[in-house]
Amino acid sequence: MSKSAKIIYGDKEVECPVVEGTEGEVGIDISKLRSSSGLITLDNGFANTSSGTSAITFLDGEKGILRYRGISIEDLAKNSSFIEVAYLLIYGNLPTEQELLSWESEIKHHTLIKEDLSKLFDAFPRDAHPMGVLSSAISAMSTFYQEYLDPKNSHDVDQVIIKLLGMLPTIASYSYKTSINQPRVYPRNDLDYCSNFLNMMFSVPSEKYEVPSEVVEALNLLLILHADHEQNCSTSAVRLIGSSEANLFASISGGISALWGPLHGGANQAVMEMLNQIHLDGGNVQKFIDLAKDKNSSFRLMGFGHRVYKNFDPRAKIIKGACDKVLEKMGVDNPLLNIAKELEHSALNDQYFVDRKLYPNVDFYSGIIYSAINIPVNMFTVMFALGRLPGWIAHWKEMNEDPKSRIGRPRQIYNGENEYSYVDLNKRLNKKKAA
Numbered sequence: 001m002s003k004s005a006k007i008i009y010g011d012k013e014v015e016c017p018v019v020e021g022t023e024g025e026v027g028i029d030i031s032k033l034r035s036s037s038g039l040i041t042l043d044n045g046f047a048n049t050s051s052g053t054s055a056i057t058f059l060d061g062e063k064g065i066l067r068y069r070g071i072s073i074e075d076l077a078k079n080s081s082f083i084e085v086a087y088l089l090i091y092g093n094l095p096t097e098q099e100l101l102s103w104e105s106e107i108k109h110h111t112l113i114k115e116d117l118s119k120l121f122d123a124f125p126r127d128a129h130p131m132g133v134l135s136s137a138i139s140a141m142s143t144f145y146q147e148y149l150d151p152k153n154s155h156d157v158d159q160v161i162i163k164l165l166g167m168l169p170t171i172a173s174y175s176y177k178t179s180i181n182q183p184r185v186y187p188r189n190d191l192d193y194c195s196n197f198l199n200m201m202f203s204v205p206s207e208k209y210e211v212p213s214e215v216v217e218a219l220n221l222l223l224i225l226h227a228d229h230e231q232n233c234s235t236s237a238v239r240l241i242g243s244s245e246a247n248l249f250a251s252i253s254g255g256i257s258a259l260w261g262p263l264h265g266g267a268n269q270a271v272m273e274m275l276n277q278i279h280l281d282g283g284n285v286q287k288f289i290d291l292a293k294d295k296n297s298s299f300r301l302m303g304f305g306h307r308v309y310k311n312f313d314p315r316a317k318i319i320k321g322a323c324d325k326v327l328e329k330m331g332v333d334n335p336l337l338n339i340a341k342e343l344e345h346s347a348l349n350d351q352y353f354v355d356r357k358l359y360p361n362v363d364f365y366s367g368i369i370y371s372a373i374n375i376p377v378n379m380f381t382v383m384f385a386l387g388r389l390p391g392w393i394a395h396w397k398e399m400n401e402d403p404k405s406r407i408g409r410p411r412q413i414y415n416g417e418n419e420y421s422y423v424d425l426n427k428r429l430n431k432k433k434a435a
Helices: 033-037 073-079 082-091 097-108 130-144 154-179 193-202 213-225 233-242 248-260 267-280 285-293 314-330 335-349 351-355 362-372 377-401 425-434
Strands: 004-009 012-020 026-028 057-060 065-068
Touching: 004 033, 012 033, 065 073, 065 082, 065 314, 073 213, 073 314, 082 097, 082 154, 082 193, 082 213, 082 377, 097 154, 097 193, 130 154, 130 248, 130 377, 154 193, 154 248, 154 377, 193 213, 213 314, 213 362, 213 377, 233 248, 233 377, 248 377, 267 335, 267 362, 267 377, 285 335, 314 362, 335 351, 335 362, 362 377
Parallel strands: none
Antiparallel strands: 004 012, 012 026, 057 065
């Protein structure tokens, strides 16, 4: 027997179907509410509104659960690679051995960007933010691959997916190399995905560069942990742009721009800025712990707690071990990282934070790792984009393949001026002078 919910307004009564997900999530389908009653719903930021159903990621913030296509993030982090996780998210299942080998080979052979596109990097100011460069370059790719822009052609879509996964690390590294006035390093197809990116970031033509295995493992893990996170701001932006049948390059470019915002992708950067603030103040961690607990203080601990996870961030538990391993391997003697370790210990053992479940989240640890491996702070959000790319692609693809998908068109509650007559220009000027 199907369930329904009743909405009563005045003398009208509307019956709305109740939809239940496979994990017991319950929602009210209000898609016919306006046509039945003239009413619309108001939900600022869409914080309690589903734009549709999805089979990609399940997230339970109360219990600290995150699963990609039904597989726990803990299981994937322990056993999988980022490239395998990308395949899982985009195509809905783990690849066979042959499928994975073929998938990896295709991506490796699409890492080199066209020379004409590489000239674009010389046109940006040297101090241009890498996210602006990244978004622009991805959008520009649509002009270089015009034969693959049909969102309804599965072959075209697969080609764009391969190119995006292969070339985004190259574009990211080019933006960094250009900003520090170093030669851009071509990709190497003999290296795995993470090693190739690190080589393009940190090697120079004049000497050999060895990629530390611990750093490769940590980066692979971070990319997996960031690969998808349900209907967040940037993913929603990708879906909304894609709902107009915009091509995948354009949609991903929009997602990168959404991620650029400090309220979304800039959290790990905010962590490092906070650590620097503590350092410049003298490094007294307890002072800032006390400030964070003071209701009259404007200071907030960055990287602790999470909007969705009300218990703990499962990704933070996973990445903490990798963080300790990288710091030990790199032998980093950085005052900011020492402050971070002291801050973590204090917060985890302070009853105030324990009672409020303000545990370190994935942004806290990811910022520390990126800093330890010499990723500059303005590249942190770019690293986030590298990881989130498979999730963006998966959601765009799922939406385009859904026969019930419609162009996104949110409603609004208008609260502006009521109708009034046009005022002649001369009268408007006179009115201003009189005032």
